[in-house]
Amino acid sequence: MAVISIGNPKGGAGKTTLAxxxxxxxxxxxxxxxxxxxxxxxxxxxxxxxxxxxxRDLPYRVIPRPTQAEMISTIDRVSNEDEFVIVDLxxxxxxxxxxxxxxxxxxxxxxNLSPIDAELAAQAVRAIKEEEEALRRSIPxxxxxxxxxxxxxxxxxxxxxxxxxxxxxPLLDTSLVERAAYRDIFEFGLLLxxxxxxxxxxxxxxxxNAGELxxxxxxxxxxxxxx
Numbered sequence: 001m002a003v004i005s006i007g008n009p010k011g012g013a014g015k016t017t018l019a020x021x022x023x024x025x026x027x028x029x030x031x032x033x034x035x036x037x038x039x040x041x042x043x044x045x046x047x048x049x050x051x052x053x054x055x056r057d058l059p060y061r062v063i064p065r066p067t068q069a070e071m072i073s074t075i076d077r078v079s080n081e082d083e084f085v086i087v088d089l090x091x092x093x094x095x096x097x098x099x100x101x102x103x104x105x106x107x108x109x110x111x112n113l114s115p116i117d118a119e120l121a122a123q124a125v126r127a128i129k130e131e132e133e134a135l136r137r138s139i140p141x142x143x144x145x146x147x148x149x150x151x152x153x154x155x156x157x158x159x160x161x162x163x164x165x166x167x168x169x170p171l172l173d174t175s176l177v178e179r180a181a182y183r184d185i186f187e188f189g190l191l192l193x194x195x196x197x198x199x200x201x202x203x204x205x206x207x208x209n210a211g212e213l214x215x216x217x218x219x220x221x222x223x224x225x226x227x
Contacts, residue, residue, distance in 0.1 A: 001079040002221050005104040007089035007097060008124050013117060014110040014146030016043045017182050018213075019088040023060050024191050025214040032082040033060035036074060038096060039088050040065070043186065050189025059191060071099040079103070101131045101139055106221055110146035110176065113157035118164075125169065140224040142217075145175035174209070174216040181206035 006015045027033045037044040045064035066074045079085045087100045111121035132139050164171050181195055181203050195203045
């Protein structure tokens with residue numbers, strides 16, 4: 001089992017999209033997955049409710065809004081049952097976030113390629129480092145470029161990536177590209193594989209990007225935990 005928490009103090013950084021796309025791809029490829037929706041906006045819970053109302057099966061378990069007191073016991077329970085536990089964290093630092101980080105094998109920090117978002121991602125990294133000090137153990141993490149343009153890399157984006165590399169911060173190999181398909185799975189309560197593929201290459205490109213992203217996350221886990 002692997003517990004993967006996804007966090008960033010900034011709204012709109014792509015936390016929930018990353019959680020949903022990663023869970024979708026892992027489950028589609030046969031993994032047993034649980035998503036813990038700890039975000040007060042409960043977007044993944046609402047996505048699951050849309051599927052249930054439409055009579056569609058849930059491809060993975062969704063546990064909505066555990067309380068602070070329930071967080072550790074919930075993670076411990078489901079991590080003994082499933083191969084991947086993905087925790088979509090609330091934006092602000094909190095005791096609940098701290099407890100999730102304490103149980104995480106990997107923390108993913110999505111950020112948009114803008115100076116403001118990069119600074120807020122740095123705040124998330126500092127919070128992870130503080131938790132490491134409290135726990136006296138390392139908490140592996142990866143920064144994840146989110147909502148990137150598949151065709152154009154701006155000068156600002158290149159500068160930010162160069163600064164991350166210069167600071168020797170771990171950056172996931174694959175970015176989460178801005179795709180209409182990722183918005184559609186929220187809106188319609190669907191999986192990527194259930195979207196209409198009659199609109200050119202858009203859905204296929206999203207599925208390809210999601211697959212590459214999931215492979216990068218698994219590779220990062222294997223790098224941190226060779227056994």
